[in-house]
Amino acid sequence: MRVLVAYASSTGFTKGIAEFVGERLREHGTQVDVQGVDSVKNLAGHDAFVIGSALYNQHWLKEAKSFVSNNRALLSTRPVWLFSSGPVGTKTTDAQGRDLSDVSGPKEIDELREAVKPRDHRVFFGGLDGSRLTGAIGFAYRMARRSQAARESMPEGDFRDWKEIESWANGIAEALPTVPA
Numbered sequence: 001m002r003v004l005v006a007y008a009s010s011t012g013f014t015k016g017i018a019e020f021v022g023e024r025l026r027e028h029g030t031q032v033d034v035q036g037v038d039s040v041k042n043l044a045g046h047d048a049f050v051i052g053s054a055l056y057n058q059h060w061l062k063e064a065k066s067f068v069s070n071n072r073a074l075l076s077t078r079p080v081w082l083f084s085s086g087p088v089g090t091k092t093t094d095a096q097g098r099d100l101s102d103v104s105g106p107k108e109i110d111e112l113r114e115a116v117k118p119r120d121h122r123v124f125f126g127g128l129d130g131s132r133l134t135g136a137i138g139f140a141y142r143m144a145r146r147s148q149a150a151r152e153s154m155p156e157g158d159f160r161d162w163k164e165i166e167s168w169a170n171g172i173a174e175a176l177p178t179v180p181a
């Protein structure tokens with residue numbers, strides 16, 4: 001059994017989640033590769049997949065969307081788990097009282113579900129460090145920071161819930177078919 005944990009991460013928080021999930025799966029005796037979606041060379045050598053992306057403006061990063069759509073033929077024949085790393089802060093609901101895991105994105109979740117029929121999709125809290133944001137995302141961030149409401153709704157810090165991520169990874173390990181490596 002060989003699992004690929006593939007991620008798209010702009011500032012490293014999602015990469016950290018992917019590496020952590022990979023470590024937990026290894027502890028269960030699974031062979032695991034953890035790679036950025038753009039570095040993946042050999043998909044066919046893997047029996048199951050965990051694919052995650054950071055959320056920006058309620059979307060997965062484009063390289064993660066491309067990875068799924070370019071490889072949907074193979075992915076749809078193997079067990080796949082998806083995760084998104086997004087909400088920041090300590091509140092679990094938005095100003096309207098809606099659960100953040102329902103409203104944070106990704107907007108393309110229906111297409112992703114259709115493409116690879118994932119066993120699960122989970123939204124995890126992520127992290128925010130403005131000093132690591134560059135390019136268009138960094139520009140959007142600096143624009144948004146001008147408003148106090150935005151600064152309050154998107155506080156900087158690391159909000160990843162390792163216990164929750166660990167329990168999700170353990171669930172994956174238990175669900176993986178017991179195929180010899």
Ligand SMILES: Cc1cc2nc3c(=O)[nH]c(=O)nc-3n(C[C@H](O)[C@H](O)[C@H](O)COP(=O)(O)O)c2cc1C
Nearest residue numbers: 009010011012013014054057058086087104126127
């Ligand atoms: C400009 C900007 C837009 C964001 N939009 C969202 C969003 O729509 N939904 C969400 O849950 N998180 C959003 N976030 C938070 C990031 O998804 C979060 O910080 C994530 O963990 C970063 O992962 P990365 O370090 O792997 O890029 C946004 C962050 C920035 C800076």
